[in-house]
Amino acid sequence: xxxxxxxGTRDFLPEDVRRREHVVSAxxxxxxxxxxxxxxxPAFENIETLxxxxxxxxxxxxxKILRRGEHEASGEADLALRYDLxxxxxxxxAEHRNQLxxxxxxxxxxxxxxxxxxxxxRFREFYQCDIxxxxxxxxxxxAEQLSAVGEVLTTLGFEDxxxxxxxxxxxxxxxxxxxxxxxxxxxxxxxxDKLDKVGPDGVLHELIARGVADENARRxxxxxxxxxxxxxxxxxxxxxxxxxxxxRRGAENLIELLELAAGTDVGTRLRxxxxxxxxLSYYTGAIMEIRTPDSPGSIAAGGRYDTLxxxxxxxxxPACGFSLGLERILVxxxxxxxxxxxxxxxxxxxxxxxxxxxxxAEALRLATELRAADVRSDVYPEPDKLGKQFKYAxxxxxxxxxxxxxxxxxxxxxxxxxMRSGEQTTVPRGEAPTHIxxxxxxxxxxxxx
Amino acid sequence: xxxxxxxGTRDFLPEDVRRREHVVSAxxxxxxxxxxxxxxxPAFENIETLxxxxxxxxxxxxxKILRRGEHEASGEADLALRYDLxxxxxxxxAEHRNQLxxxxxxxxxxxxxxxxxxxxxRFREFYQCDIxxxxxxxxxxxAEQLSAVGEVLTTLGFEDxxxxxxxxxxxxxxxxxxxxxxxxxxxxxxxxDKLDKVGPDGVLHELIARGVADENARRxxxxxxxxxxxxxxxxxxxxxxxxxxxxRRGAENLIELLELAAGTDVGTRLRxxxxxxxxLSYYTGAIMEIRTPDSPGSIAAGGRYDTLxxxxxxxxxPACGFSLGLERILVxxxxxxxxxxxxxxxxxxxxxxxxxxxxxAEALRLATELRAADVRSDVYPEPDKLGKQFKYAxxxxxxxxxxxxxxxxxxxxxxxxxMRSGEQTTVPRGEAPTHIxxxxxxxxxxxxx
Numbered sequence: 001x002x003x004x005x006x007x008g009t010r011d012f013l014p015e016d017v018r019r020r021e022h023v024v025s026a027x028x029x030x031x032x033x034x035x036x037x038x039x040x041x042p043a044f045e046n047i048e049t050l051x052x053x054x055x056x057x058x059x060x061x062x063x064k065i066l067r068r069g070e071h072e073a074s075g076e077a078d079l080a081l082r083y084d085l086x087x088x089x090x091x092x093x094a095e096h097r098n099q100l101x102x103x104x105x106x107x108x109x110x111x112x113x114x115x116x117x118x119x120x121x122r123f124r125e126f127y128q129c130d131i132x133x134x135x136x137x138x139x140x141x142x143a144e145q146l147s148a149v150g151e152v153l154t155t156l157g158f159e160d161x162x163x164x165x166x167x168x169x170x171x172x173x174x175x176x177x178x179x180x181x182x183x184x185x186x187x188x189x190x191x192x193d194k195l196d197k198v199g200p201d202g203v204l205h206e207l208i209a210r211g212v213a214d215e216n217a218r219r220x221x222x223x224x225x226x227x228x229x230x231x232x233x234x235x236x237x238x239x240x241x242x243x244x245x246x247x248r249r250g251a252e253n254l255i256e257l258l259e260l261a262a263g264t265d266v267g268t269r270l271r272x273x274x275x276x277x278x279x280l281s282y283y284t285g286a287i288m289e290i291r292t293p294d295s296p297g298s299i300a301a302g303g304r305y306d307t308l309x310x311x312x313x314x315x316x317x318p319a320c321g322f323s324l325g326l327e328r329i330l331v332x333x334x335x336x337x338x339x340x341x342x343x344x345x346x347x348x349x350x351x352x353x354x355x356x357x358x359x360x361a362e363a364l365r366l367a368t369e370l371r372a373a374d375v376r377s378d379v380y381p382e383p384d385k386l387g388k389q390f391k392y393a394x395x396x397x398x399x400x401x402x403x404x405x406x407x408x409x410x411x412x413x414x415x416x417x418x419m420r421s422g423e424q425t426t427v428p429r430g431e432a433p434t435h436i437x438x439x440x441x442x443x444x445x446x447x448x449x
Numbered sequence: 450x451x452x453x454x455x456x457g458t459r460d461f462l463p464e465d466v467r468r469r470e471h472v473v474s475a476x477x478x479x480x481x482x483x484x485x486x487x488x489x490x491p492a493f494e495n496i497e498t499l500x501x502x503x504x505x506x507x508x509x510x511x512x513k514i515l516r517r518g519e520h521e522a523s524g525e526a527d528l529a530l531r532y533d534l535x536x537x538x539x540x541x542x543a544e545h546r547n548q549l550x551x552x553x554x555x556x557x558x559x560x561x562x563x564x565x566x567x568x569x570x571r572f573r574e575f576y577q578c579d580i581x582x583x584x585x586x587x588x589x590x591x592a593e594q595l596s597a598v599g600e601v602l603t604t605l606g607f608e609d610x611x612x613x614x615x616x617x618x619x620x621x622x623x624x625x626x627x628x629x630x631x632x633x634x635x636x637x638x639x640x641x642d643k644l645d646k647v648g649p650d651g652v653l654h655e656l657i658a659r660g661v662a663d664e665n666a667r668r669x670x671x672x673x674x675x676x677x678x679x680x681x682x683x684x685x686x687x688x689x690x691x692x693x694x695x696x697r698r699g700a701e702n703l704i705e706l707l708e709l710a711a712g713t714d715v716g717t718r719l720r721x722x723x724x725x726x727x728x729l730s731y732y733t734g735a736i737m738e739i740r741t742p743d744s745p746g747s748i749a750a751g752g753r754y755d756t757l758x759x760x761x762x763x764x765x766x767p768a769c770g771f772s773l774g775l776e777r778i779l780v781x782x783x784x785x786x787x788x789x790x791x792x793x794x795x796x797x798x799x800x801x802x803x804x805x806x807x808x809x810a811e812a813l814r815l816a817t818e819l820r821a822a823d824v825r826s827d828v829y830p831e832p833d834k835l836g837k838q839f840k841y842a843x844x845x846x847x848x849x850x851x852x853x854x855x856x857x858x859x860x861x862x863x864x865x866x867x868m869r870s871g872e873q874t875t876v877p878r879g880e881a882p883t884h885i886x887x888x889x890x891x892x893x894x895x896x897x898x
Contacts, residue, residue: 002495002497002498003540003543003544003762004544005490005491005494005540005544006491006493006494006495006528009491009492009493010491011488011489011490011491011541011544011545012487012488012489012490013488013541013545013548013549014486014487014488014555016489017486017487017488017489018487020489021487032825033820033823033824033825033826034820034825034826034827035796035797035800035825035826035827035828037463037466037796038461038463038466038467038470039460039461039462039463039466040460040461040465040466040469041454041460041461042454042455042458042459042460042574043458043492043530043560043562043574044455044458044512044562044574045454045455046451046455048451049451060517060518061517063493063514063515063517063528064514064515064517064521065512065513065514065515065530066512066513066514066515066524066526068509068510068512068513068564069509069564072513073524074524075515075522075523075524075525076524077515079455079512081492081514091452091454092460092462094452095452095453095454095460096460096462099462100462101796101841101844101845102841103829103830103841105796105827106463111492113492113493115517115518125491125492125493133830136830136831138809138830138831139809140803140809140812140813140828140830140831141830143813144813144816144828144830147813147817151820259810260809260810260813263810263813263814263817264813264814264817265817313452347484347486347550347554348484354589360587360588360589360709361708361709361712363589364589364592364593364596364709364712364713365712365713367593368596368712368713368714371482371483371600374482375482376481376482376483376484377482377483377484378483378484378554379484379589379593380552381552381582381585381587381589381590381593382585382587382589392550392551392552395550396550
């Protein structure tokens with residue numbers, strides 16, 4: 001009997017769901033505070049909507065759904081599982097244009113599916129967590145997104161992240177100035193994107209292997225690996241005066257953006273990084289990546305893509321987006337112990353024990369009273385030895401066990417055992433709810449940390 | 450260009466997501482209060498896990514996923530989309546038995562997919578919202594579930610629902626007593642399940658069409674359509690003495706269950722309904738259905754199924770579950786206007802206007818201060834006519850617009866326009882956050898109603 005979940009997918013048991021929910025709830029709260037609105041799209045799209053949008057590699061990784069009924073035998077697919085949140089967003093914007101505001105800011109937190117070979121930390125079903133702002137070319141958009149993502153991370157307990165910022169137009173200008181032909185630039189960006197992994201020598205070799213002249217490759221590396229550019233503005237002003245039109249526009253846009261972002265909470269974490277390339281081909285302006293010292297790669301990344309949505313829907317529509325690496329964030333938070341204890345607060349706050357079938361109704365009534373006082377309560381469903389019921393509570397992390405024995409019942413009392421201290425107290429039955437409520441560890445949980 | 454979502458699926462725009470989230474959040478809060486724990490399973494399962502579990506009709510409605518890579522051309526499927534939440538639960542229980550408590554109470558709120566012909570109110574992607582209690586035969590389980598589901602509905606604002614309760618063993622006894630052969634009983638239950646739709650005469654015709662003798666059919670209808678059975682206990686006691694072993698056990702179990710549930714908040718809404726049949730074949734004990742006067746069919750339903758999970762995993766494991774009709778609940782709540790106004794609270798609480806490129810940094814700083822005071826704030830991203838910015842705020846349901854003009858800036862003041870009253874106030878800039886915070890409609894939202 002096959003009981004494992006399919007390859008590359010996971011069952012989320014209660015403790016897992018609570019951790020994920022803790023992060024998602026913090027993300028939602030912060031994004032709502034920035035005026036982003038929630039959007040959800042179906043798990044599958046018509047297959048034509050997805051095919052051809054993610055390159056040849058992507059096409060192969062799309063999960064395709066077989067046609068149904070009489071068409072099933074054809075072996076053809078007419079639907080495909082959501083592969084990212086950007087293409088569905090473009091479709092929604094095209095379909096619901098009239099109902100959406102001129103500047104549409106949405107967040108979307110949903111799973112996507114990719115038939116990648118499963119590996120440590122790489123899944124076939126995983127959550128994406130995106131914000132996108134549609135409709136404006138203003139650098140206010142980038143500054144606001146950086147601030148929002150930064151606030152999510154700070155809220156979750158991250159304290160040491162760095163926000164790397166660069167610009168595709170500036171990069172194009174630097175590549176031009178280094179003598180790299182425009183036909184070669186996309187390939188060069190892919191090589192440059194590996195700087196973190198393989199170092200400058202590695203990138204140099206790869207550039208030469210990709211047909212870049214040795215001298216040009218060295219010139220490029222010198223230009224992008226800037227050791228000391230102060231707050232970046234001086235270096236960028238210098239580049240703006242040195243580079244051609246495109247590079248100048250990029251440098252100027254980046255100066256504005258950094259100035260604006262400097263006034264937000266994320267200001268002290270900004271780092272101009274002219275070597276930042278980002279893999280995706282569709283970026284047209286600012287590109288951004290957030291890294292922590294102990295995690296390889298980024299935990300959040302984004303950029304401006306002013307032509308992608310327009311090309312899907314056939315009208316000009318600038319856009320900028322940021323994606324949080326939810327799965328990676330969960331790994332880092334687990335490693336660092338960043339989950340507050342109330343996330344592991346156990347199945348219930350109190351267990352009401354059961355002596356005999358005659359006391360069942362009484363136990364249910366007591367549980368009802370506890371729940372009315374917002375004490376999460378469970379009833380042991382069957383008469384059983386008290387020792388077993390205590391063990392059961394302990395194994396499930398339930399901090400209080402309530403016992404109504406014969407003596408207690410006659411006297412209108414209940415006994416409450418604190419499972420952490422082992423202490424047992426007898427209180428009038430009517431006081432049990434407030435007694436326990438006041439002693440719940442990590443009490444009064446709020447909807448965000 | 451195809452921009453509609455696939456047939457039978459929906460895009461959820463911000464207002465839709467907020468309504469759904471309101472309901473889901475209330476459901477979660479109540480179920481947690483009853484000691485149910487969250488579980489989530491992958492969107493797809495290995496195809497063998499699902500095939501054969503839902504009957505021939507069900508098999509045809511399963512969305513199947515094409516094998517990938519070199520196997521794609523075979524036209525074969527190896528995965529299938531989740532069709533309900535019960536089979537995945539059985540798989541999880543089998544796989545993670547050691548990590549789960551002896552009595553496992555879980556809730557699960559996730560979409561399922563069925564290739565039904567789309568119709569009004571019938572979708573191919575819809576959410577199921579289930580609780581199940583695994584591991585005990587005690588009627589405490591049924592009583593607790595009824596109480597929990599009732600509390601969800603009360604919390605959401607439902608006030609007029611009725612809880613219909615019956616028992617499969619009692620029904621079997623009544624069918625026996627009416628002279629209906631055991632081989633015919635499953636078919637008779639399907640006919641009886643239509644009583645609400647087609648009335649007693651309709652059921653009578655259908656029973657006869659299914660081969661039940663006219664006399665037996667009339668006897669059955671007389672037995673199950675009980676006009677006056679008081680609180681049910683008397684009638685059930687009478688049946689217990691009259692029926693064979695199985696019917697007696699059913700009647701006795703139902704007496705216990707009704708007694709226990711009578712002590713919970715749902716007590717006054719209970720109605721013994723011997724004609725309640727429920728369609729699903731796997732129920733073995735109590736069956737339950739919650740109805741409202743203005744909604745056809747039920748808004749929640751459940752029952753005991755003591756053999757289903759055991760048959761999947763090859764060991765004896767009793768279970769009882771309840772499913773909320775989330776999509777139907779949303780429809781009824783919309784029709785009755787049961788959503789509190791804060792659910793439609795608009796994209797943000799405040800919009801910070803923009804005069805010129807020079808004031809962008811200032812606007813972002815002001816927004817940062819507002820957000821720090823938990824005022825959900827948006828910045829108009831581009832310099833624009835003030836009138837257009839006011840219109841934009843109004844269209845998005847934003848109640849406050851903040852203006853920092855030249856005069857205000859010099860005097861360290863900001864102007865705040867209340868979009869509902871049209872009133873404009875000028876306050877010192879530092880007081881703007883608390884000024885707005887105190888005036889947000891439906892302020893201090895809690896995580897549950």
